[in-house]
Amino acid sequence: MPRNFTQKCFTAWLDKNVERFNNPPCNINYKRGGIQFKLQGIIPEIYWELWHGSNMLFVSYKDNSFWDAIAECDVDEEKTSDGQYYNYWSNLEASEGGTKTIYYPTRKVLWEKEAFEQVLLLSNERTETGLYLCFFGEPDGSSWTYARVYPKDKIASIENLGYFLEAIPVNTQQ
DSSP states (O other): OOOSHHHHHHHHHHHHHGGGOSSOEEEEEEETTEEEEEETTBOTTEEEEEETTEEEEEEEETTEEEEEEEEEEEOOEEEOTTSOEEEHHHHHHHHTTOSOOOOBSSHHHHHIIIIIHHHHHHHHHHTOTTEEEEEEEOTTOSSOEEEEEEEHHHHHHHTTSTTEEEEEESBTTO
């Protein structure tokens, strides 16, 4: 059951936006102040963890609970002296020539726009039909490892790489 601000805010936002997911969140767990969930119809190796502003679409591989992350969106909320909210990371990017900082009237709106909308966007992008989750590195995960999502037509060109391990369809219905 949601307990903190982020958990409650996510639950309220999800109730209004669940139909926008190509593969809606399922198996939602609220623990240790964060949110963990999988996506319906998507392989169990892919799952979201939202913790203290670090939101990552993680990948597990065989006996390794963490192999890599295939998507990420971070939120570090800041409040201006006039009561507006912004994402520290967006502000940092703006100061380095990136996009202009966006200010939000409430903390809730900040989280909806900077975290949850990004989770939705990344979920839909990384789980489209026809995509494969590809694993690279050492089979036991003892040294460098990573995962990427590729369309089926790219698999043949990467299968012969010495560090390629396996490709799994992202959607369980493929």
